[in-house]
Amino acid sequence: MDIExxxxxxxxxxxxxxxxxxxxxxxxxxxxxxxxxxxxxxxGIPVRHLFEGTFTYIDTILIISTAMLFMTVIQESxxxxxxNAFIVTKFYKVPALMLIFLMLVIMFPGMITGSSTAAVLSxxxxxxxxxxxxxxxxxxxxxxxxxxxxxxxxxxxINIPAMLIGGGVDMPYIGFDGPLFLLTIPCAIFxxxxxxxxxxxxxxxxxxxxxxDTEIGKKYGFKLYIPIIVLFVLLVVSKAFPKFPQLGTCLxxxxxxxxxxxxxxxFNFWEKSLSAMETTIPVLAKLMGVGMFIQVLTLVGARxxxxxxxxxxxxxxxxxxxxxxxxxxxxxxxxxxxSVIGVPFLLVIIQNTSCNDxxxxxxxxxxxxxxxxxxxxxxxxxxxxxxxxxxxKKVLVxxxxxxxxxxxxxxxxxxxTNALAFLTK
Amino acid sequence: xKKIPKHIITASILxxxxxxxxxxLAIVFRSAKQEEPxxxxxxxxxxxxxSYWFPGLANTSxxxxxxxxxxxxxxxxMLVLGGTHPNEPSGFISAVMLVEYCRxxxxxxxxxxxxNNSAFTCTDPQEAAPMKFYIDTDGGTRAFRFGSRATNPIDxxxxxxxxxxxxxxxxxxxxxxxxxxxxxxxxxxxxxxEKIAYGITTLIRNEDIEITVDLHEASPEYTTVNAIVAHxxxxxxxxLTLWEVEDSFQISVEKSPTNLHGLTHxxxxxxxxxxxxxxxTANPSQGRLHGRIDSDLVVSGKDKFYTRAATYGxxxxxxxxxxISLSERCARxxxxxxxxxxxxxxxGSEGDLDLGDMPTYRQILENGIGHYLADAQ
Numbered sequence: 001m002d003i004e005x006x007x008x009x010x011x012x013x014x015x016x017x018x019x020x021x022x023x024x025x026x027x028x029x030x031x032x033x034x035x036x037x038x039x040x041x042x043x044g045i046p047v048r049h050l051f052e053g054t055f056t057y058i059d060t061i062l063i064i065s066t067a068m069l070f071m072t073v074i075q076e077s078x079x080x081x082x083x084n085a086f087i088v089t090k091f092y093k094v095p096a097l098m099l100i101f102l103m104l105v106i107m108f109p110g111m112i113t114g115s116s117t118a119a120v121l122s123x124x125x126x127x128x129x130x131x132x133x134x135x136x137x138x139x140x141x142x143x144x145x146x147x148x149x150x151x152x153x154x155x156x157x158i159n160i161p162a163m164l165i166g167g168g169v170d171m172p173y174i175g176f177d178g179p180l181f182l183l184t185i186p187c188a189i190f191x192x193x194x195x196x197x198x199x200x201x202x203x204x205x206x207x208x209x210x211x212x213d214t215e216i217g218k219k220y221g222f223k224l225y226i227p228i229i230v231l232f233v234l235l236v237v238s239k240a241f242p243k244f245p246q247l248g249t250c251l252x253x254x255x256x257x258x259x260x261x262x263x264x265x266x267f268n269f270w271e272k273s274l275s276a277m278e279t280t281i282p283v284l285a286k287l288m289g290v291g292m293f294i295q296v297l298t299l300v301g302a303r304x305x306x307x308x309x310x311x312x313x314x315x316x317x318x319x320x321x322x323x324x325x326x327x328x329x330x331x332x333x334x335x336x337x338x339s340v341i342g343v344p345f346l347l348v349i350i351q352n353t354s355c356n357d358x359x360x361x362x363x364x365x366x367x368x369x370x371x372x373x374x375x376x377x378x379x380x381x382x383x384x385x386x387x388x389x390x391x392x393k394k395v396l397v398x399x400x401x402x403x404x405x406x407x408x409x410x411x412x413x414x415x416x417t418n419a420l421a422f423l424t425k
Numbered sequence: 426x427k428k429i430p431k432h433i434i435t436a437s438i439l440x441x442x443x444x445x446x447x448x449x450l451a452i453v454f455r456s457a458k459q460e461e462p463x464x465x466x467x468x469x470x471x472x473x474x475x476s477y478w479f480p481g482l483a484n485t486s487x488x489x490x491x492x493x494x495x496x497x498x499x500x501x502x503m504l505v506l507g508g509t510h511p512n513e514p515s516g517f518i519s520a521v522m523l524v525e526y527c528r529x530x531x532x533x534x535x536x537x538x539x540x541n542n543s544a545f546t547c548t549d550p551q552e553a554a555p556m557k558f559y560i561d562t563d564g565g566t567r568a569f570r571f572g573s574r575a576t577n578p579i580d581x582x583x584x585x586x587x588x589x590x591x592x593x594x595x596x597x598x599x600x601x602x603x604x605x606x607x608x609x610x611x612x613x614x615x616x617x618x619e620k621i622a623y624g625i626t627t628l629i630r631n632e633d634i635e636i637t638v639d640l641h642e643a644s645p646e647y648t649t650v651n652a653i654v655a656h657x658x659x660x661x662x663x664x665l666t667l668w669e670v671e672d673s674f675q676i677s678v679e680k681s682p683t684n685l686h687g688l689t690h691x692x693x694x695x696x697x698x699x700x701x702x703x704x705x706t707a708n709p710s711q712g713r714l715h716g717r718i719d720s721d722l723v724v725s726g727k728d729k730f731y732t733r734a735a736t737y738g739x740x741x742x743x744x745x746x747x748x749i750s751l752s753e754r755c756a757r758x759x760x761x762x763x764x765x766x767x768x769x770x771x772x773g774s775e776g777d778l779d780l781g782d783m784p785t786y787r788q789i790l791e792n793g794i795g796h797y798l799a800d801a802q
Contacts, residue, residue: 115586167598246585304730307730
């Protein structure tokens with residue numbers, strides 16, 4: 001048995017033991033797994049590597065932190081309640097259209113930032129109360145948000161896993177829009193209708209109004225929505241005019257949050273933001289633990305063992321792994337899956353088949369994005385669950401069917417790349 | 426006496442532990458700022474900073490040494506870029522070897538061993554790379570830094586989600602924002618990486634450099650590896666070189682793609698009069714398939730997983746248990762550089778370029794690259 005496999009098994013065993021039996025937090029369990037892996041691999045306790053690994057997700061951590069501040073502001077200022085009342089009263093007569101519209105709203109921030117986290121924490125948090133209000137159960141509302149955010153992350157114009165995979169083989173990020181729309185839009189529409197439609201076929205607007213605060217919108221008027229408008233305008237402008245100085249997603253969330261302090265109800269920002277950060281720190285710690293874990297996997301050679309073992313099982317297994325191990329690797333990192341597995345898989349597929357390389361890359365990127373549903377990291381799933389006030393496991397169960405449909409669509413596309421090549425023009 | 430609550434004690438112990446770790450790690454990470462010595466050899470006539478050509482780089486971590494090896498005999502000039510990506514050590518070590526060993530007989534050689542000086546001061550999270558690797562010379566062991574593919578985020582951060590190449594509008598992953606070889610021709614008022622690219626472009630323009638060669642490495646599973654990538658203006662020179670070296674080793678010539686922007690072989694050829702070339706050797710420590718990573722992997726190039734992957738057809742270069750050593754990778758670079766200089770006489774118009782008595786491919790393989798480096802001092 002390869003020592004690298006022994007290291008991998010030791011790391012997983014210690015992680016599971018600490019998390020499931022000792023009930024330690026995921027983050028601490030991953031740190032313990034990483035330390036044991038390094039010891040088994042003869043690296044001692046590699047403090048430098050453990051520390052360096054935590055920086056893998058520093059940008060994501062900052063985006064999550066600033067997005068939480070933004071969400072706190074729009075919740076406490078009353079903007080969220082007013083927006084819910086507006087959407088429900090305007091669209092309740094055409095529930096299917098309303099659901100698809102809400103799904104596109106969830107997807108939008110992911111489409112322009114390439115981040116499911118940004119989508120969940122901005123539009124997802126805005127839409128969640130609406131979904132709950134119209135009668136969709138919490139777990140299904142969470143699943144809609146999680147799947148929507150992931151579809152947004154995968155949809156064009158920005159798909160970062162596609163960029164990472166393309167960058168690994170010097171493939172320009174050109175021609176991806178068509179294939180990515182084909183993969184994401186049907187899946188998103190299916191997911192929201194499958195999960196939500198049966199709950200909102202006969203909506204009683206009078207009952208709904210009982211649960212809505214229609215007064216706050218009247219009291220503060222249009223200015224209540226200014227922070228949300230500022231957020232979306234800055235996100236769009238920064239992408240539409242990339243040659244102008246970039247504010248960055250973190251600063252955009254912060255600017256929008258500051259604007260929101262002056263546009264609605266007054267509240268104690270310090271107290272509320274501390275409370276919001278307390279709820280998010282476990283997820284941030286989990287990201288840091290995952291960073292350590294993957295750094296040690298690489299250090300001891302277990303990463304190489306995983307990739308080479310997948311490649312060694314032949315083309316059939318490469319296809320199977322594309323739709324199982326690649327999204328599964330999202331348990332560590334969906335971007336990591338693109339970089340670590342996506343690049344060698346793309347090379348193997350295009351070297352051994354006559355598939356259209358852009359569409360293959362798009363499918364690989366799409367399946368990488370689905371990894372944001374995979375626990376323990378599960379960026380999209382965890383935050384969607386948090387927004388609807390549930391444990392992630394319940395939301396995950398509701399994501400299973402839409403996830404399988406996404407995989408089925410991806411399978412259908414990868415085996416018909418040449419027929420779909422016109423989408424890359 | 427009031428008892429201190431247990432959670433306060435626990436928190437205090439953790440704080441002390443964190444402070445100690447931070448102090449220790451600060452010392453470790455700051456040690457990467459300590460430059461390894463490069464000893465100017467007999468051919469070096471002058472050492473300037475890149476900021477000499479672009480003062481905007483002065484007093485920044487992007488400023489770097491430019492070694493000038495002027496033969497004193499008028500002729501053509503060549504610029505060699507090493508360390509564009511400090512995680513690709515054969516480019517860096519080949520450039521160091523030129524500085525310490527080469528003695529041109531005609532024309533002028535410019536060498537920048539640390540093209541992205543900032544990227545030598547950090548490593549990439551998740552890659553678990555060693556901070557240093559060690560080469561045995563005739564007079565002891567020398568340590569060299571193994572850096573990052575990208576500018577240190579301490580010097581340039583944060584990255585936007587999407588990197589937009591300034592002159593073409595091409596979109597790439599945001600992680601490429603700090604990649605020097607996606608920044609050419611650079612911008613005078615751009616970020617640090619773009620400024621470094623601008624400085625190099627300015628040097629080429631001001632000194633009328635005839636040939637520019639950017640030395641790289643790629644993972645053995647990559648499609649463009651063991652290759653010379655040439656701008657269309659430099660294709661003939663690359664082809665002549667190929668004919669001269671293919672008896673010694675397998676190498677291919679590829680034309681620089683016109684739709685891939687920011688790279689030396691495209692932008693330096695388009696925006697200056699230089700003949701732009703880029704070379705890639707196969708570096709197992711850089712790929713995604715390698716096993717345990719340490720200095721030995723970097724230098725010996727032996728890796729059991731790459732050997733295994735080769736049997737699956739998952740690598741694009743010949744790879745056996747004997748690996749692809751740093752000496753072999755440097756030998757490829759050096760041999761091609763010598764040939765670029767020699768073949769220029771047949772296709773160029775600015776006179777001869779003769780790098781003098783340089784070792785052959787076989788000699789570097791037999792003696793090791795350390796034999797041609799200065800002794801440890």
